[in-house]
Amino acid sequence: MIQALIVDDESLVRKGMRLLFPWDRYGIAIAGEAATGQKALEFIRSRPVQLLLTDITMPGMSGLELIKEVQRHDSSIKVVILTCHQDFDFIQEALRLGAVDYIVKTQLEKLDLDQTMERMLRAVRQEAPANEASGGTGASSLRRKTEEAEGVAWIVDDALFGSLMEALRDAGRREASDWARTAALSFKRWKLSFPMYDWHEESAPPTEPEALEIWWRKLRGNVQGWLRRSGYSEDVISAIVKAVERIVSQAGAHLKQSEISQSVSLSKSYFSTSFRDITRMTFTHFLQTVAIGNACEMLLMTNYPVYSIAEKCGFADQRYFSKMFKDQTGLLPSEYRQAHQERG
Structure with missing residues (x-):
């Protein structure tokens, strides 16, 4: 779960942010709350946080000052700012300091919550800074x-x-x-x-x-x-494990066998045989399994429609995707999402 911290000097705002947004559905856990910038820094220094939602104007340390301190402590933390009005000077300064988005508190009830959550999720999932x-x-x-x-x-x-x-x-x-x-x-x-x-x-x-x-x-x-x-040498096993890691980390990237085999310095035919023998699956079956696994995660963590998830996972035909999904999970994608939401 992505760990998030809400910072605002108004307790009703903090409570509203907790209750209004569908955090769990997007794989985000509210790790804590803070009423001041100083308390927020103490919290962040005591445990990892990947997402910070902070008011701009607070007594003592302002939200802008908090962003600067957070960036010094851990530049990979993504910051979304909360503001009572669209003060573009403040907003632009916050974005310049590294904030990835902003939410106008007076418009919370009018927000497209799913769209806002998806923006936050995409921001957190961006690659960590190169200096790490x-x-x-x-x-x-x-x-x-x-x-x-x-x-x-x-x-x-x-x-x-x-x-x-x-x-x-x-x-x-x-x-x-x-x-x-x-x-x-x-x-x-x-x-x-x-x-x-x-x-x-x-x-x-x-x-x-x-x-x-x-x-x-x-x-x-x-x-x-x-x-x-499998009987293969350590070098070949290492090459296949490296290929497996790349496929899983880039699920939905339409990877080709020729591209993967070349990246691990094996001929296409030898890669195909050794991949099957070492993983006990054909390359095509493995790609499908990883794609369905990725689809399961997206069904639970996002509100994308099934056709969009199918496309993102590398399936051009939604009907074929649904068939493959049911073959592997026993449920259609819509049934899978509903069943897990009911359990949650």
């Missing part, structure tokens, strides 16, 4: 590590896995809980990366740091053993 690649500190460094953990390259990359485990061991109590949450959320993506692996044999990730490291190392060994039973 140099290492970074604090929450930005943690986020970079957890993003690496969400992939599957650590299964075959000893240096990457060692770095992740070192970061886990060095994490404080608060960060350790973030790692546990990352592992739990990533479990679904790992399953999507290797659908034919027997995930039922694996227990859910524990929450204690020491136990989590032991669990993670055991999982890595199990998946490595499964991959190696």
